[in-house]
Amino acid sequence: MLMAWNNRNLPLHNGVLPPFLYGKGIHNHWVVNEAVSSELRLVFDASWTISCLSLNYPEHWSELSVRGSSVLEIENRRWEEGGNSHLGALYGSMFFREINYSGLVNLLNCEGQYLFADRTEDSVYPSVCQTGSGWTRRVLRSCTQRKRMVSAENVKSQNRTLNCSMRDKLKISESLDFPFSLVSLLSITADENKTLVLAVAGYSYKDMLMSWVCRLHQLRVTNFIICALDQETYQFSVLQGLPVFHDPSAPRNISFNDCHFGTTCFQRVTKVKSRMVWKILKLGYNVLLSDVDVYWFGNPLPLLYSFGPGVLVAQSDEYNYTGPVNLPRRLNSGFYFARSDASSVAAMEKVVKHAARSNLSEQPSFYDTLCGEGGSYRISDNRCVEPETNLTIHFLDRNLFPNGAYLNLWQKKNVKKACMKKGCLILHNNWISGRVKKLERQVVSGLWEYDISRRMCLQR
Numbered sequence: 001m002l003m004a005w006n007n008r009n010l011p012l013h014n015g016v017l018p019p020f021l022y023g024k025g026i027h028n029h030w031v032v033n034e035a036v037s038s039e040l041r042l043v044f045d046a047s048w049t050i051s052c053l054s055l056n057y058p059e060h061w062s063e064l065s066v067r068g069s070s071v072l073e074i075e076n077r078r079w080e081e082g083g084n085s086h087l088g089a090l091y092g093s094m095f096f097r098e099i100n101y102s103g104l105v106n107l108l109n110c111e112g113q114y115l116f117a118d119r120t121e122d123s124v125y126p127s128v129c130q131t132g133s134g135w136t137r138r139v140l141r142s143c144t145q146r147k148r149m150v151s152a153e154n155v156k157s158q159n160r161t162l163n164c165s166m167r168d169k170l171k172i173s174e175s176l177d178f179p180f181s182l183v184s185l186l187s188i189t190a191d192e193n194k195t196l197v198l199a200v201a202g203y204s205y206k207d208m209l210m211s212w213v214c215r216l217h218q219l220r221v222t223n224f225i226i227c228a229l230d231q232e233t234y235q236f237s238v239l240q241g242l243p244v245f246h247d248p249s250a251p252r253n254i255s256f257n258d259c260h261f262g263t264t265c266f267q268r269v270t271k272v273k274s275r276m277v278w279k280i281l282k283l284g285y286n287v288l289l290s291d292v293d294v295y296w297f298g299n300p301l302p303l304l305y306s307f308g309p310g311v312l313v314a315q316s317d318e319y320n321y322t323g324p325v326n327l328p329r330r331l332n333s334g335f336y337f338a339r340s341d342a343s344s345v346a347a348m349e350k351v352v353k354h355a356a357r358s359n360l361s362e363q364p365s366f367y368d369t370l371c372g373e374g375g376s377y378r379i380s381d382n383r384c385v386e387p388e389t390n391l392t393i394h395f396l397d398r399n400l401f402p403n404g405a406y407l408n409l410w411q412k413k414n415v416k417k418a419c420m421k422k423g424c425l426i427l428h429n430n431w432i433s434g435r436v437k438k439l440e441r442q443v444v445s446g447l448w449e450y451d452i453s454r455r456m457c458l459q460r
Contacts, residue, residue, distance in 0.1 A: 001028040005041060013038040016454050018087035019241040024080040026088040026169065033094045036104075044105040044116065051109075079179050087239065089170040175231075176238050182245050186285055189225050189243050194340070195286040195301065197224035200247075200273045203232040204435060205292055207452050208442070212292040213242060214449035214457035219299050227276050229269060240455070247272055270362040271355045274333065278348040281340045291334035293429040293438060295447045297416075300401070300425040304337040307394060312344055312370070313337045315428060316382075316395040317363075319405035324381035326395045328374055331367040332403060335428060343391040350389070399423060404431035415445040 005012055013034035020027040036043045089095040106117040180188070190196050197216070201209040209226065216224055226244040228234035237244035250272050277287045288304060290296075307313050314336035316325035338344045347370060355365035370393045371377045371384035378384050384393040398406045399422050409427060412418040419427050429442050442448055449458050 003028065003031065005035075008041075010040050011038075013040065013092075015092040017456065018091040019239065019455075020084050020087055021080050021241065024084045026084040030088050030092060030094055032101075033099050034092050036099045037093050037097065042105070044107050045101070046107040049107055049109050049114070079177070082173065083176055083238070085170055086173050086176050089172045090239075095170050095172075176235060178238060178244070180245070182279075183283065185225060185243055185245055186280065186283060189223050190285055191223040191301075193286065193305065194284060195223060195288065195305070196280065197221065197288045197290055197301075198227060198273075198277065198280065199224065199290055199292050200227040200229060200269075200276065201233055201292050202229040202269065203236065206233060206236050207450060208439060209233075209237075209292045210240065210452075210455075210457075211442070211448050211450040212290075212294070212296075213240075215296050217457060218449065219296060221296075221299055221301075227272070229272060247276060249275070270333065271352075274348065274355060274362045274366070275352050277338060278345070278352050281338060281345045281348055284340050286337070286339045288337045289333075289335065290426075291428070291430075293442070294335050295427045295429065295442070296425070297419060297427070298425045301337075303400075303425070307337075309339050309341045310343050310390070311339070311392045311394055312347065313394045313396055314366075315401045315403060315426075316398055317403050317405075317430075318398070319403070319431070321407065324378075325398060326371060326375065326378055326380075326382055326384060326393075328371075329364050329367045331363070331371065331393070331395070332428065332430070333361075333363045333366045334430065335401065335426065343386075343389040346389045347386050347391040350386075400425050401428075402426075403428045410441060410445065416447060 012031070015034040015038070018030075020030070032043065035041060108115050108117050178185075186196060199209065199212060213224070213226075216222075224243070226233075226237050226242050228237055228244050228246045229250045231246065234244055234246040250269075273289060277289050280287050286305075288301060304313055315332040315334070316330055317332040318325045318327055318330040338348060351362070351365050351369045354369045355362040358365055367375075370386050370391070375384070377386060382395040385391070386393065402409055402419070402422070402424055404410055404427075407422075409415060409418055409422075409424075410429070410432075415427070427447070429438055429447075432438050432441060450456075451458050
């Protein structure tokens with residue numbers, strides 16, 4: 001199906017477009033159904049103006065879709081059609097009210113002249129016929145200059161009743177699951193260096209997660225995966241088409257509405273991050289762990305990758321403008337890059353085990369394990385060396401990777417302009433208490449990329 005429409009500063013329909021997978025059914029019919037139901041434009045069938053076409057057979061498409069990808073060849077693809085069916089039933093009006101395709105106005109080419117044919121009135125009108133700014137069926141009925149009448153038999157002879165009902169294909173599933181294991185998901189999403197960006201999120205942070213995802217899309221960063229802390233976040237991410245997996249070992253019975261820094265919930269949840277990073281490192285992939293409250297001005301991966309093996313690079317949480325950036329417990333575990341080498345894997349294992357014994361969050365465990373209690377492993381103002389693994393911990397330049405307290409950047413009148421002037425690659429929205437305050441600060445600053453009401457990335 002080919003679809004075309006004019007802009008006229010109006011949306012195509014009143015609905016919220018679901019994240020359909022293209023070529024997997026439902027999408028085209030859903031769009032047409034919503035466009036007709038919204039009555040913002042005249043919707044007509046132009047099939048009979050096509051003079052030439054070429055058929056591509058479905059079996060040929062399926063061969064092309066999996067060629068060159070051994071993982072996709074062995075995965076069950078039925079979830080894609082099931083996902084589109086689920087979305088078509090949840091969004092819009094097609095599940096409750098489906099249009100009659102055979103009742104659409106037709107555009108015909110009659111001896112070189114284009115005519116609108118309304119089969120419901122057995123009439124034909126010139127295609128230039130319009131009054132005012134409305135583009136609905138009423139436009140045709142209001143036309144005063146009619147071309148010659150064409151009998152119902154002549155119009156119907158060029159049309160056939162379309163059996164295009166989708167209602168029996170719309171099914172709301174209780175749950176929708178990806179068939180991908182963590183291993184197969186990693187192999188699909190990793191870049192050529194076997195590097196991944198990992199985010200861990202719970203349901204109360206789903207909107208901030210989506211803003212983070214939208215920003216990565218704008219930067220053309222596609223090698224990211226989401227670790228869902230709960231089933232609600234997993235289902236939401238699946239419906240948004242995100243590469244997501246659910247950590248079955250994540251804490252249960254947690255109030256994610258009050259899971260911010262300093263709370264018991266926060267302490268339990270953060271330990272999931274280091275445990276998941278360690279697991280992925282052991283599978284042979286490099287990991288950039290980024291909290292979803294980290295705004296990306298640019299892609300930091302090329303710079304982070306340049307530090308080479310045997311080095312873990314992390315953001316500094318130091319707020320003083322001058323002095324060492326690796327003072328005790330100033331390693332921010334919400335943004336760091338670890339390679340899948342022996343020293344990094346062994347060091348992350350030590351962090352995970354230390355955090356499991358601690359009543360605090362994972363962040364103190366990172367510093368005390370890698371830089372020593374009180375900073376005993378510090379070798380300079382921005383580096384530490386863990387003696388057993390010989391892993392170097394490099395604290396990143398705060399002008400490029402500022403935390404939420406550095407230089408009071410979040411208090412600037414134009415946060416984005418101030419950060420760009422400093423050359424920031426990221427800005428962490430931390431050093432603020434409470435999810436609502438954090439969310440408000442980021443939205444007000446303009447560092448927000450997601451339309452919550454329409455569930456779509458903002459278009460600049």
